[in-house]
Amino acid sequence: MKNLSVTSFFTCLVGVSVLSLGAGASLAQGTPPPDHPAVTVNGKTYTPRSILARNMGSEADRITAFPPHHIIGNIYYVGTNTLSSFLITTPQGHILIDSTYERNVPTIAKSVADLGFKFSDVKILLGNHAHGDHQEGDALVKQMTGAQVMAMAEDVPLLQAMKPDGKEHPIDRVLHDGDAVTLGGATLIAHLTSGHTPGCTTFTTTAQDGGKTYNVMFGCSLRPPAVVTPALVDQFNRAFKAVRALPCDVQLGDHGAQYNMQEKYAKVKEGSPNPFIDPATCTLEADVQQAMLNAILAEQPQAGRP
Numbered sequence: 001m002k003n004l005s006v007t008s009f010f011t012c013l014v015g016v017s018v019l020s021l022g023a024g025a026s027l028a029q030g031t032p033p034p035d036h037p038a039v040t041v042n043g044k045t046y047t048p049r050s051i052l053a054r055n056m057g058s059e060a061d062r063i064t065a066f067p068p069h070h071i072i073g074n075i076y077y078v079g080t081n082t083l084s085s086f087l088i089t090t091p092q093g094h095i096l097i098d099s100t101y102e103r104n105v106p107t108i109a110k111s112v113a114d115l116g117f118k119f120s121d122v123k124i125l126l127g128n129h130a131h132g133d134h135q136e137g138d139a140l141v142k143q144m145t146g147a148q149v150m151a152m153a154e155d156v157p158l159l160q161a162m163k164p165d166g167k168e169h170p171i172d173r174v175l176h177d178g179d180a181v182t183l184g185g186a187t188l189i190a191h192l193t194s195g196h197t198p199g200c201t202t203f204t205t206t207a208q209d210g211g212k213t214y215n216v217m218f219g220c221s222l223r224p225p226a227v228v229t230p231a232l233v234d235q236f237n238r239a240f241k242a243v244r245a246l247p248c249d250v251q252l253g254d255h256g257a258q259y260n261m262q263e264k265y266a267k268v269k270e271g272s273p274n275p276f277i278d279p280a281t282c283t284l285e286a287d288v289q290q291a292m293l294n295a296i297l298a299e300q301p302q303a304g305r306p
């Protein structure tokens, strides 16, 4: 499978660029993505560099808890300023999506406690994709909670290579496209939306608000690397199509910037409509990243053309 190995190589490059940014001090020597091409979607202009900066923020943003908050129904935000972590509570324990960096795990545990829940009640740990800024802390979460760690099959090799302080990456259940994860009456469906990593996973569930049921989507990053192969272009195009077909009233993402988390949180007000219910922006991230992928392709006409 020649195509697969080429794909892995380029997705690893994405991981390297994110990890080198995560190291903070090495940012100066790291190679930030190029500041071209530029695409404008919904009146906003993006470049690969501006998207990465928007997603990651500063080193302080990546490790500082954002005020933990209720999103909708039984779903809460417990991540940092720029790295998302979501808690889905049930009477039989909780599901956590994204441990982020290992050093953030105590911060996430504190956010869970600040909301009045017990971190030790986390029974299932999921991840959006196998990059260190989203799943490096999985082993520590497992150590602290005993949670079952579940991962999409296509991301297992990348996860197994992720060993903070030599810790083996725990994987208790391997998921496949369309699989259901259930706990205490909550059901999440795992959708394979590969491209950013081979096993990039978008989860969907439903939540109640004011007597109504809403569709919630935990999006996986759709950000393409600086150089794309035809095989990778196919994966991304399948992912864009899959995301657009998913039922969605509340769009979330593995970086808060993907759903304007900070702006929406600022609008939360008792007695006002829930700002996180925003179906109009459900496909905005797919629109931005598809425009970017097409612009990258236009700059390298030899790739991705039939």
Ligand SMILES: [Zn+2]
Pocket (backbone or CB within 6 Å): 018, 129, 131, 196, 221
């Ligand atoms: Zn990533």
